[in-house]
Amino acid sequence: MINHYFNQLSMERAEIDHSIIEYTTAPQPTETTVEQPTEPDEVVPRHKTILLAGTDKGGYLTDSMMAIRIDLTSKRISLFSIPRDYKIELTEEVQNAIKHYSKYIKLTELHSYAKMAKTESPISFTAKAIEELTDLKFDYIVVFKIKAFKKVVDAVGGVEVYVPRNMNYDDPIQHLHIHLTRGYHLLDGKGAEGLLRFRTDNDHSGYGDFGRMEMQQYFLKEFVKKLISLESALNFNEIFDAIKDFVQTDATLNDALFLLNEVKDIDLSQVYSHTLPGKDAWINNGYYYNPPEISELHDFVARQIEIDLQPSVDAEKQALIILNGTGKSKMAAKYQEKLETAGYTVESIGDYHGERKLKTRIIVQNEADGKDLKQFFNLSEIVVDPDIETITIVLGQIEE
Numbered sequence: 001m002i003n004h005y006f007n008q009l010s011m012e013r014a015e016i017d018h019s020i021i022e023y024t025t026a027p028q029p030t031e032t033t034v035e036q037p038t039e040p041d042e043v044v045p046r047h048k049t050i051l052l053a054g055t056d057k058g059g060y061l062t063d064s065m066m067a068i069r070i071d072l073t074s075k076r077i078s079l080f081s082i083p084r085d086y087k088i089e090l091t092e093e094v095q096n097a098i099k100h101y102s103k104y105i106k107l108t109e110l111h112s113y114a115k116m117a118k119t120e121s122p123i124s125f126t127a128k129a130i131e132e133l134t135d136l137k138f139d140y141i142v143v144f145k146i147k148a149f150k151k152v153v154d155a156v157g158g159v160e161v162y163v164p165r166n167m168n169y170d171d172p173i174q175h176l177h178i179h180l181t182r183g184y185h186l187l188d189g190k191g192a193e194g195l196l197r198f199r200t201d202n203d204h205s206g207y208g209d210f211g212r213m214e215m216q217q218y219f220l221k222e223f224v225k226k227l228i229s230l231e232s233a234l235n236f237n238e239i240f241d242a243i244k245d246f247v248q249t250d251a252t253l254n255d256a257l258f259l260l261n262e263v264k265d266i267d268l269s270q271v272y273s274h275t276l277p278g279k280d281a282w283i284n285n286g287y288y289y290n291p292p293e294i295s296e297l298h299d300f301v302a303r304q305i306e307i308d309l310q311p312s313v314d315a316e317k318q319a320l321i322i323l324n325g326t327g328k329s330k331m332a333a334k335y336q337e338k339l340e341t342a343g344y345t346v347e348s349i350g351d352y353h354g355e356r357k358l359k360t361r362i363i364v365q366n367e368a369d370g371k372d373l374k375q376f377f378n379l380s381e382i383v384v385d386p387d388i389e390t391i392t393i394v395l396g397q398i399e400e
Helices: 092-098 107-116 122-134 146-155 188-199 209-230 234-245 253-263 294-309 333-341 371-376
Strands: 047-055 063-070 076-081 087-089 105-106 140-144 158-161 166-173 177-182 183-187 247-249 273-275 279-283 286-290 319-324 344-350 360-364 378-382 391-394
Touching: 047 122, 047 146, 063 107, 063 122, 063 253, 076 209, 076 294, 076 319, 076 333, 087 107, 087 286, 092 107, 092 122, 105 107, 107 122, 107 166, 122 140, 122 294, 140 146, 146 188, 146 234, 158 188, 158 209, 166 188, 177 188, 188 209, 209 253, 209 273, 234 247, 234 253, 273 378, 319 333, 333 360, 333 371, 371 378
Parallel strands: 047 140, 076 273, 319 344, 319 391, 360 378
Antiparallel strands: 047 063, 063 076, 087 105, 140 247, 158 183, 166 177, 279 286, 360 391
16 A cells, blocks of 8 residues: 655755746756756765656646666666556545545556645655655656657757657547657657657557557667767756746756766666566456555565666677567567677577567576677666576567
């Protein structure tokens, strides 16, 4: 059960300017310019954790939620996508606060009900729920409307990504029209919005919510790559000024510049992405995604972070199997050539006949194996299987 929603995230929240943010842990910068990112006076902990939440156009439902943990020592980043349909059990106290008199609610709806109930800090309900689900504590929280997202993408000159399939979707009610073709594209804000909101085509084919979460993980990695490459050319004061009316955050401009300075030399193959587990559930004819027991979920998050931080064992000394799960012909042979050119040994290639996913899976016997292989793929994850004898790569649909 998700409890303690009325524990404020911090007693140090400053007074709120509701036209810009819902709460803050530090006053907004008063200077009009920031010359250099500076480290705060206090001792910086070895990691920072951020909640990134994107809302629908109305600013109510949290359509996308991601916990980002940045290890400042190893320069490794762990991303955790949180299913928006997670079933949350409400206490009576919370029901009264958000005026939702039902025992269960979807995580995506929590912010909406809290906002409609005019609570002082609607996002704090969502943040606290995710903290209790994951056992992570957020240093910063960023909630953005889609308009802010598009402005930021445009401000960096667009982001180049691989679109894994033709996308054709029209929703006149939401004024949402997505029309993208497979291949590499430099997407502006509008195109990126379509990519990240896509779940199904007009004919109902597609990859659903979980594929969309993987696409969001991939896009975030490519966005960070673009941001780092343009660091010296960007005017972050202008970007912050342009999006401030569409973003709620407790991070100051100095905070953002400090974090950017910390990760500017990061190897993006050291970005590890995960999706929180669960099972489909139907309650009173409504669909939910049922999370595991809280203790199991805590163990899952802690274990993934532990694995992410372990040093890699060189896979060049081991044989590899490559299976084509992209749905495109000759992809296993293409990656065989790429990996053998880089000095790896490919034992065999073939087609994959299981469930296809956007993300490439690197299946290993030991936790530290295979991390050096991540650099060859657009988006990949390490999957530990103690019974597997040979490192097996299942190519995801996002590979080209």
